[in-house]
Amino acid sequence: MPRRAAPAHRARSSGRTHLRRAAWLLGLALVALLVVRPTWAAWTDSAQLTGTTVTAGSLDLRLDGADSRATTTLSMPVMVPGSSSAELVSVQNNGTAKLTWTFSGSLSGTGASAYATASALTVTVRSGATVSGSGSAATCSGGTALASSVALGTTSTSLVTAQGPLSAGGSTSVCVQVTLDAAAPSTLMGATASVALTAGASSVVS
Amino acid sequence: MSRLLRRLACAPLALWLVLVLPTGGAAEAAWADSAALTGTTVTAAGPAGPVLSCGALTLGGADVSWTAVPGATGYRLTYGGADHDVSAATLTQHFTSLLGTSTVTVRARFGTTWVSNSSNSRTVTVVAFLIGVCG
Numbered sequence: 476m477p478r479r480a481a482p483a484h485r486a487r488s489s490g491r492t493h494l495r496r497a498a499w500l501l502g503l504a505l506v507a508l509l510v511v512r513p514t515w516a517a518w519t520d521s522a523q524l525t526g527t528t529v530t531a532g533s534l535d536l537r538l539d540g541a542d543s544r545a546t547t548t549l550s551m552p553v554m555v556p557g558s559s560s561a562e563l564v565s566v567q568n569n570g571t572a573k574l575t576w577t578f579s580g581s582l583s584g585t586g587a588s589a590y591a592t593a594s595a596l597t598v599t600v601r602s603g604a605t606v607s608g609s610g611s612a613a614t615c616s617g618g619t620a621l622a623s624s625v626a627l628g629t630t631s632t633s634l635v636t637a638q639g640p641l642s643a644g645g646s647t648s649v650c651v652q653v654t655l656d657a658a659a660p661s662t663l664m665g666a667t668a669s670v671a672l673t674a675g676a677s678s679v680v681s
Numbered sequence: 682m683s684r685l686l687r688r689l690a691c692a693p694l695a696l697w698l699v700l701v702l703p704t705g706g707a708a709e710a711a712w713a714d715s716a717a718l719t720g721t722t723v724t725a726a727g728p729a730g731p732v733l734s735c736g737a738l739t740l741g742g743a744d745v746s747w748t749a750v751p752g753a754t755g756y757r758l759t760y761g762g763a764d765h766d767v768s769a770a771t772l773t774q775h776f777t778s779l780l781g782t783s784t785v786t787v788r789a790r791f792g793t794t795w796v797s798n799s800s801n802s803r804t805v806t807v808v809a810f811l812i813g814v815c816g
Contacts, residue, residue, distance in 0.1 A: 586724075669721065673717050
């Protein structure tokens with residue numbers, strides 16, 4: 476004669492069954508939530524802000540209208556201590572963006588190192604100045620000094636820090652003077668060097 | 682107490698997020714352009730000296746002359762054991778009172794400190810203000 480399960484055992488078995496069902500139902504509910512998502516739709520409308528056109532500006536720095544401007548009176552074929560040459564240059568903003576400008580310079584050629592070591596070749600830059608004298612006895616006079624007797628080296632040397640800003644189409648006149656220092660050593664006699672001067676421009680936000 | 686400690690510990694993190702993190706953003710760069718000023722060549726006066734020669738024979742003395750040196754601001758003659766500076770425009774020296782014989786040389790001067798190499802030499806003899814010989 477089979478034995479009947481005790482009431483306590485039946486109660487535990489029934490509890491586990493309910494738990495399994497509850498787990499299944501919870502799982503199904505989660506799957507239903509993930510798969511069957513209700514759609515929501517609201518009325519929408521928009522308004523436009525029109526008429527805005529943007530155009531990038533251009534940055535174009537020139538010296539007397541050229542990107543590479545050859546000097547006419549700065550060269551000196553026979554310098555002696557104290558010799559100097561000078562030339563007026565127009566710094567121009569040929570672009571449409573406002574800019575600030577700088578000047579730097581360096582030496583090259585066979586005698587460059589000798590001049591650099593002796594700090595004997597210097598550059599002076601003045602704004603709004605004029606040229607006095609001529610040849611190897613010319614100087615920049617008047618105006619405002621932007622660089623005063625800065626010795627050139629074989630690497631780029633900053634001469635004039637940021638000036639301006641210069642508006643589109645604007646220009647400013649500067650006088651550039653190259654000088655062989657009065658105390659230059661005689662070991663420089665016969666030495667030749669090329670002087671490279673570069674004007675740099677940076678755009679300005681305004 | 683522990684909540685207060687946790688808040689204090691979070692403070693440096695919040696400060697880092699506010700102050701340090703934004704600097705790691707995109708760098709701003711202005712547009713750039715350049716223009717060159719070219720063709721400037723400079724040469725210092727060379728060391729070559731003048732060339733000295735004897736001038737025409739003159740009564741009562743002797744002349745020496747020399748070639749001009751580019752850039753010279755003057756010339757320095759050496760004779761009778763002493764230097765004698767003359768201007769850049771002077772290219773001839775007349776000797777009348779050189780009693781006896783002396784060797785003459787000349788150098789170009791450039792400013793106050795530079796001088797060229799010495800020229801070739803000439804020997805000048807002037808006797809009693811009457812007879813001059815250059816050779």
